[in-house]
Amino acid sequence: MRDVAAQAGVSVATVSRTLAGNYPVSAETRARVMAAVQSLHYVVNVHAKALSGAVAGPVALVIQDITGPSLAHVAAGVEQEATSRNRLSLVCSTHGDPAREDDLIKLMREQHAAAVVLVGGVVPDDAYHRRMSEYAKALDAAGSRLVLVGRPGLPAGIPATVVDYDNRGGAFQASSHLLAAGHRRILFLGGEAGLSSAEQRHDGHLTALRAHSVPHEAELDVPGSYSRASGYRRVRDALQAGLDFTAIFACTDALALGALAALREAGLRVPRDVSLIGFDDVPYAADLTPSLTTVRVPYEELGQTAVRLALDREESMKGDDHVVLSTQLVIRESVQPKKH
Numbered sequence: 529m530r531d532v533a534a535q536a537g538v539s540v541a542t543v544s545r546t547l548a549g550n551y552p553v554s555a556e557t558r559a560r561v562m563a564a565v566q567s568l569h570y571v572v573n574v575h576a577k578a579l580s581g582a583v584a585g586p587v588a589l590v591i592q593d594i595t596g597p598s599l600a601h602v603a604a605g606v607e608q609e610a611t612s613r614n615r616l617s618l619v620c621s622t623h624g625d626p627a628r629e630d631d632l633i634k635l636m637r638e639q640h641a642a643a644v645v646l647v648g649g650v651v652p653d654d655a656y657h658r659r660m661s662e663y664a665k666a667l668d669a670a671g672s673r674l675v676l677v678g679r680p681g682l683p684a685g686i687p688a689t690v691v692d693y694d695n696r697g698g699a700f701q702a703s704s705h706l707l708a709a710g711h712r713r714i715l716f717l718g719g720e721a722g723l724s725s726a727e728q729r730h731d732g733h734l735t736a737l738r739a740h741s742v743p744h745e746a747e748l749d750v751p752g753s754y755s756r757a758s759g760y761r762r763v764r765d766a767l768q769a770g771l772d773f774t775a776i777f778a779c780t781d782a783l784a785l786g787a788l789a790a791l792r793e794a795g796l797r798v799p800r801d802v803s804l805i806g807f808d809d810v811p812y813a814a815d816l817t818p819s820l821t822t823v824r825v826p827y828e829e830l831g832q833t834a835v836r837l838a839l840d841r842e843e844s845m846k847g848d849d850h851v852v853l854s855t856q857l858v859i860r861e862s863v864q865p866k867k868h
Contacts, residue, residue, distance in 0.1 A: 535564040585642035585672070586616040587835050590632050592648035594621050597810040598780075598827055602647050602677060605831025613839055615642065622648075626659070633663050637670045643838030645675045645831070651722040652680040664688040673838040677830050680724050681850055689841065690850045691834045695725050698823035698855030699732025700739075702777055702805050705821070705857060707740040710866035711775035711803060717762055717783045718751045726751070729779045729807065748773060759786025767794050774802060774866050781806040781813050781822055784862075788816065799864040809858055818861035826853050 533540045538557060545551035546561040553561075564570070587610040591599050603619055610617035618641070622629045629646075636644045644667055650656050660682055664674040668687040676682075681690040706714050716733055719726025730749075737744055750766065752758040759778055766773070767790065778784035784806035791802055798804045798818055806813060809824035833851060 601827035605828035609835035695728035696732035699729040703736035759783035763790035
């Protein structure tokens, strides 16, 4: 700023007032200051402006893995909404490391982030609730807002916003679709035990079985990770073990992709021999052969809603603290009625 002042032939205070725009400065003086700013490539100290409250804080997205198609769409929604509100968006990856998540939360407090959006499945044990409560209180004290996306809520009184989607309802729709098509032996490819989304999808599946008076068969209930490799391995093992099933409910589209590969390797056709349904509706789901029947999750809307609720609360100090978005069954070609 001293360099700008020297080149413009004015005082440092005049440069400060010109750039702040909160003090009357003559047009001639403003022109000389701005010409010096341009020629010297002067950049305002954003950290100083943030401390003074003169610039809007960024929106930070803290995500486990930025390469997954589902979470990438959440990030897109966050970026779109932040940009529409003239906010910078920051994307950070934890790689599932709680210590890195701790460091990122601390860094976002130092950066005066307006909101910190945490995304990714978790095991909602006591340690999780303690950590999230500490995050929420620390961010609130710094004038920020914690937003949990696709994660369990926190106890009453904790300053956090939750944006979730209907895992149970989506799984209920998927299983009910297979059951209505006459399938009674459904291989359920669930998620890891204890993971919040996995437990909710499993509960939706069990509720659908009960609604159709179909007994739960433990041998058809196979948990594991949400990856393509896991879907392939579980279906291959089930086929090699001679397990009898006419349909598969894969709790992610990645699992469904692995299941499809294992079925083809065994010479089985979808849906003629085995019906297949997924969960997520990632972009490639409609382009598979056959196109995949799946449950659509509004991932971009999750990101947009997270930012909207956090920034609206920042401006008005009120608003929703817990929102659940609906899921939708998308019927394509991978399911057909069971042959009798």
